[in-house]
Amino acid sequence: MPERRPYIAGNWKLWGTRAQATEYCRRLLTLLPEASRRPADVGLCVPFTALDTCIELLQGSGVLVAAQNMHAEETGAFTGEVSAAMLVEAGVQSVVLGHSERRQHDGETDRALQEKVPAALAAGLQPILCVGETEAEREAGDMQRKLRHQIGEGLEEVADDRLADVVVAYEPIWAIGTGQVATPDLAQEAIAFVRALVASRSEEAAESLRVLYGGSVKPENAVEILAQPDVDGALVGGASLDPESLARIAAAAAG
Ligand code: PEP
Numbered sequence: 001m002p003e004r005r006p007y008i009a010g011n012w013k014l015w016g017t018r019a020q021a022t023e024y025c026r027r028l029l030t031l032l033p034e035a036s037r038r039p040a041d042v043g044l045c046v047p048f049t050a051l052d053t054c055i056e057l058l059q060g061s062g063v064l065v066a067a068q069n070m071h072a073e074e075t076g077a078f079t080g081e082v083s084a085a086m087l088v089e090a091g092v093q094s095v096v097l098g099h100s101e102r103r104q105h106d107g108e109t110d111r112a113l114q115e116k117v118p119a120a121l122a123a124g125l126q127p128i129l130c131v132g133e134t135e136a137e138r139e140a141g142d143m144q145r146k147l148r149h150q151i152g153e154g155l156e157e158v159a160d161d162r163l164a165d166v167v168v169a170y171e172p173i174w175a176i177g178t179g180q181v182a183t184p185d186l187a188q189e190a191i192a193f194v195r196a197l198v199a200s201r202s203e204e205a206a207e208s209l210r211v212l213y214g215g216s217v218k219p220e221n222a223v224e225i226l227a228q229p230d231v232d233g234a235l236v237g238g239a240s241l242d243p244e245s246l247a248r249i250a251a252a253a254a255g
Contacts, residue, residue, distance in 0.1 A: 004210050006040035006226065006253035007167060007233035009066065009128065010240025011096065011214075012047065021050040024243055025057035031247035035062030039254035040233060042246070045096045045128070048082060055091040066094035066128065069102060072115035084123030094126040096235075098154060100173045110153035118157045121165055128167045128235065129154045130214070131194070135174035143172075144193055151197045163198055163205035167212060169235040170194055175215025177237055181225070187213040188228035195230055219248035226253050 016024070025044075032038060043064035046054050054065045071081035087095060097116050102108040113129065120127040131150040133143045147170075155163060170191050175182050182190075191211045199206035213225055214235035225231055233253065239245040 004208065004232045007043065007210055007212060008040045008246065008250040008253060009043040009045055009064075009094075009096075009167075009169075009212065009233070009235050010246045011045040011068070011099070011235055011237045012050070012241065013068070013101065013237055014047065015241055016046050016050040018050055018053045021046060021053040022057060025054055025063075028063070028243040028247065029058070029061055031243055032061075032063070032250065038062070038250065040250045042250050043094060044240075045094075045235075051087075051090055051092055064093045064126075065091070066096055066126075067092050068096045068099065069108075070095050070097070070116065070120065070125075072112065072119040084119050084125055087125060088123050092125065094128060094167075095120050096128045096130065096169075098130045098150070100130060100132060100171060100176060104173075110150055113154045114156050117154055117166060118162075121158065121162050126165060126167060128169055128212075130169045130171050130235070132171040132173050132176075132190075132215075135172075138172065138174065143190065147190065147194055148197060151194060155198070155201070160202040160205060163202055164208035167210050168194055168198075169212040169214045171214035171235060177216070179216050181216040181218075181221050182213065184224045184228050184231075187225055188230055191228070191230040191232075217249060219245050219252065222249045222252035223255070227255060 045066040074083050098113045117127045133146040137146050195206050210232035212233040212235045213231050217234040217236045218239045
């Protein structure tokens with residue numbers, strides 16, 4: 001079975017002027033062990049305006065830099081948008097797609113993600129595709145139906161031999177920014193289901209694909225969640241704004 005290297009990604013959301021990004025990156029680098037001794041890959045998902053600052057300061061450190069959105073088209077009448085090629089040119093390595101906050105506030109749809117995910121891959125970006133159910137959906141017993149739909153649509157146009165190049169973040173919406181973390185069992189169950197969905201396309205890809213948990217992860221709860229066999233890391237929002245917390249969560253991936 002292929003080894004899946006844990007991945008801890010901090011999502012700054014709407015935080016991070018260039019001055020804040022500078023201070024943050026310098027501090028983070030003092031807290032993380034050298035790349036070769038890290039138990040997990042570490043990444044930062046930052047606003048567009050902080051990308052170049054982070055890329056410059058983190059160069060050679062092994063810390064990945066991701067954008068928080070992109071458009072599927074390369075060019076055209078899409079005012080306010082940024083393409084995959086523009087991100088790659090800027091030195092960005094990865095991009096968060098379908099975060100629930102974008103789905104909720106900015107009209108991000110599964111249909112658009114169906115184009116964005118392969119467009120990111122084609123340009124050389126690693127997409128982090130976010131999926132997850134609302135509290136009402138979970139209570140109605142609809143969690144699996146929701147995940148089947150989101151994974152089915154989001155990965156539909158990705159060739160089987162590229163599936164493992166996608167990172168999926170399972171983020172139950174009721175756990176994002178609420179302090180209400182999913183129990184380790186619950187995270188394991190949902191993530192194992194995501195992996196089974198991918199296995200129905202390609203068992204080989206499902207064994208290599210990394211699926212992260214997201215939703216109120218903190219240093220205090222990270223060890224238990226990351227210890228689950230199918231949980232390959234975490235997408236961390238609020239707690240990632242403190243570099244110390246992010247470094248502790250990355251250390252927790254060692255078990
Ligand atoms: C997120 O931003 O994806 C997230 C999971 O946020 P938080 O850790 O604050 O719940």
